[in-house]
Every structure is written in structure tokens, then in C-alpha cells.
Amino acid sequence: MASTAFELKGKTVFVAGHRGMVGSALMRRLAREEADLLTVSRSEVDLRDQAAVNAWFAAKRPQAVFLAAAKVGGIVANNTLRAEFLYDNLAISSNVIQAAHANGCEKLMFFGSSCIYPRLAPQPLREDSMLTGPLEPTNEPYAIAKIAGIKMAEAYRSQYGADFISVMPTNLYGPGDNYHPEYSHVVAALIRRFHEAKVSGAGNVAVWGTGTPRREFLYVDDLADACIHLMKTYSSPELVNIGTGEDITIAEFALMVAAAVGFRGEISFDTSRPDGTPRKLLDISRLARLGWHAQTALEDGIQLAYRAYLADSKWTALLVPDKWRKQAHPRIRTRVSPSWPRRSRND
Numbered sequence: 440m441a442s443t444a445f446e447l448k449g450k451t452v453f454v455a456g457h458r459g460m461v462g463s464a465l466m467r468r469l470a471r472e473e474a475d476l477l478t479v480s481r482s483e484v485d486l487r488d489q490a491a492v493n494a495w496f497a498a499k500r501p502q503a504v505f506l507a508a509a510k511v512g513g514i515v516a517n518n519t520l521r522a523e524f525l526y527d528n529l530a531i532s533s534n535v536i537q538a539a540h541a542n543g544c545e546k547l548m549f550f551g552s553s554c555i556y557p558r559l560a561p562q563p564l565r566e567d568s569m570l571t572g573p574l575e576p577t578n579e580p581y582a583i584a585k586i587a588g589i590k591m592a593e594a595y596r597s598q599y600g601a602d603f604i605s606v607m608p609t610n611l612y613g614p615g616d617n618y619h620p621e622y623s624h625v626v627a628a629l630i631r632r633f634h635e636a637k638v639s640g641a642g643n644v645a646v647w648g649t650g651t652p653r654r655e656f657l658y659v660d661d662l663a664d665a666c667i668h669l670m671k672t673y674s675s676p677e678l679v680n681i682g683t684g685e686d687i688t689i690a691e692f693a694l695m696v697a698a699a700v701g702f703r704g705e706i707s708f709d710t711s712r713p714d715g716t717p718r719k720l721l722d723i724s725r726l727a728r729l730g731w732h733a734q735t736a737l738e739d740g741i742q743l744a745y746r747a748y749l750a751d752s753k754w755t756a757l758l759v760p761d762k763w764r765k766q767a768h769p770r771i772r773t774r775v776s777p778s779w780p781r782r783s784r785n786d
């Protein structure tokens with residue numbers, strides 16, 4: 440596992456997908472790196488458009504790229520928009536990786552996802568379990584596109600010596616999440632449903648599935664910190680999982696979100712909805728050896744995410760009484776879980 444120092448300071452750094460949850464967290468974190476940040480909106484350059492991507496890269500020639508643009512969604516979106524998830528993600532990865540290579544990009548980070556691992560791979564999921572068995576059918580198109588992106592980064596490295604690396608984040612949550620009623624991920628979906636039930640006075644919230652699947656959740660600002668750490672220090676074809684190394688059942692997690700939101704009614708489980716993979720916990724030993732550990736305890740992260748949701752009028756314009764919105768930005772001290780080694784945020 441090779442390590443090299445890569446300086447971000449003074450470099451032109453392109454964050455593809457800068458308005459997304461991951462991209463905006465990267466922008467917040469990169470603000471501390473004294474880099475020259477480049478962004479482009481989808482209306483200017485649709486990253487599925489090869490000619491537009493080539494022209495933009497030829498004009499801007501970014502020295503470093505975080506490829507955090509993708510078509511992303513929860514289990515329903517993945518399972519219904521199967522063609523779009525495959526086409527969009529293949530096109531975005533191919534266009535950006537090739538254009539980065541052709542225009543002298545010194546370093547690129549590709550974002551995979553834990554769904555690239557086989558549905559029944561041994562847990563916790565090790566990086567070398569990719570392509571060892573069948574994928575979870577509900578998100579197979581997305582996973583196939585992500586695996587192709589990883590293989591592209593790997594191939595450009597082996598054929599051209601390009602310093603392109605790939606990371607596999609676990610389930611993320613935090614500011615900038617998508618709270619769409621059908622297409623969101625589980626954390627956003629639960630925050631929204633418990634919040635709506637609290638506001639409307641509903642006595643019951645139905646959580647999708649049986650509540651038994653186990654999931655790992657990482658606060659998105661922690662992810663961004665891990666990515667900057669790896670961008671500066673890591674250079675290898677081997678993937679790196681990014682997670683907390685701890686998982687809980689959806690039922691336990693739902694109780695935590697309900698408590699954070701202040702919902703005091705009943706929680707039931709809608710077993711007509713799919714569960715997805717029974718367990719998804721990343722093996723983070725490689726990341727730990729590389730010197731990074733998550734900082735934000737889950738309870739604190741959920742509080743922060745709920746406050747960000749309250750503050751985001753895009754989702755809550757009709758749902759948040761004014762007095763709550765005014766309280767939306769209290770400072771919460773981030774507590775480090777005792778089981779996680781302490782690490783300075785400035786490492």
C-alpha cells in the first residue's frame with residue numbers, strides 16, 4: 440500500500456458535484472487547504488456530455504479532481520430508475536476520468552459506494568471482496584457503474600501511471616442530504632418522516648422494511664476530512680473503505696432519530712417495503728492503518744443533521760414553525776465516541 444505526499448495548497452482543485460451532499464462537505468473542508476477551488480454547475484456542463492466535459496477540462500486544466508458527481512438515491516430510486524443509474528454514472532465517470540487524464544490532472548479521487556460489494560460478502564466488508572459474488576439486485580445498475588469507475592481509475596493508473604485513487608464511503612448523512620419523500624436515503628427519510636409526524640401530531644410513523652438490517656452511518660463532514668487526508672497521503676490502486684467501523688439495526692437507528700427529532704409516538708415497520716442487504720458494515724482497518732478515524736458520534740451527527748434539515752427551506756418551507764427555524768443553528772459540541780481513538784482535526 441503506497442503512500443505519497445500530495446500538496447493541495449496552491450493547486451487548482453475541481454470538485455465535481457459541489458452542490459451535492461458530499462461535494463458541499465468537500466468544499467467546506469477544502470476551504471482550509473488554501474487551494475484554488477473550481478466548480479461548474481450542471482446547467483453549464485452536464486457531466487454526461489463528453490464534448491462539454493472535454494472543453495471545460497481543456498480550458499480549466501484542474502490539477503486535482505474530486506469526482507463526487509453522480510446520480511445518487513435510496514433503494515426506491517435505485518430500483519426504479521435502473522437505466523438512468525447505469526447510464527448517468529457510467530457517462531459521468533468515463534467523461535471526467537478521461538478528460539482529467541487528457542488534461543494533465545495530477546491526482547483524482549473517485550467515489551464508489553459500499554454497494555459495490557457482493558450482497559452476501561463476509562462482514563465487515565473488506566476492500567478485496569469486490570467482484571467475488573452477486574450484487575444486491577435492487578442497486579445492481581448503480582453498483583455496476585461504480586465498479587466500472589473504480590476499474591477505470593485503476594486502469595489509467597496501471598497503463599498511464601495516473602495518480603487516480605478510489606474511496607468507498609459507507610452510508611452518509613448530514614447537511615445537504617436529499618429529503619425527497621420517495622428517493623431519499625434512510626437517514627434523510629427518517630428525519631423527514633419523524634419531523635412531519637411531530638409537526639402534524641401523527642401518533643405513528645411507519646419505518647420501511649423489517650427494522651432488522653444492520654447499517655453503518657458516517658457524518659458527511661467526517662467523510663470530507665477522510666478524503667482530504669487520503670488525497671494528501673494515499674496513492675495506490677487499492678480501494679479504501681471510509682466508515683466508522685460500527686453498525687446498528689434500522690430499528691435502533693429509528694429510535695435514535697425519533698429521539699433527536701422529538702417524536703414521541705409509536706414506530707411501526709412496513710414489511711411490504713424492501714429491506715435491501717441484510718448487513719452492510721465496512722472493514723475500516725486499511726483506513727485506520729492510514730491514520731484516520733471518524734470523529735462525530737452518531738447521536739451528535741443526527742442532531743446536527745436534523746438542525747441542518749430545519750434550516751434548509753428547500754425541504755421544510757411548509758413544515759417548520761418559525762420559532763424552530765430560529766433555533767436551527769445552535770452550536771453542538773462534537774463528542775468523540777470513547778471507542779474511537781482521538782485524533783486532531785488538523786492532522
Ligand SMILES: NC(=O)c1ccc[n+]([C@@H]2O[C@H](COP(=O)([O-])OP(=O)(O)OC[C@H]3O[C@@H](n4cnc5c(N)ncnc54)[C@H](OP(=O)(O)O)[C@@H]3O)[C@@H](O)[C@H]2O)c1
Nearest residue numbers: 456458459460461481485486508509511550552608610611
Ligand atoms: N450519499 C451517500 O450516502 C453516499 C454513500 C456512499 C457513496 N456516495 C458517493 O458519493 C458521491 C456523491 O454523493 P452525494 O450523496 O453527494 O450525492 P448528491 O447529493 O445527489 O450530489 C450529487 C451531485 O452530482 C451532481 N450531478 C449529478 N448528475 C450530474 C450531471 N449529469 N452533470 C453534472 N452534475 C451532476 C449533482 O448536481 P445537481 O446539484 O445539479 O443535482 C450533485 O451536485 C457519489 O459518487 C456517491 O456514489 C454517497
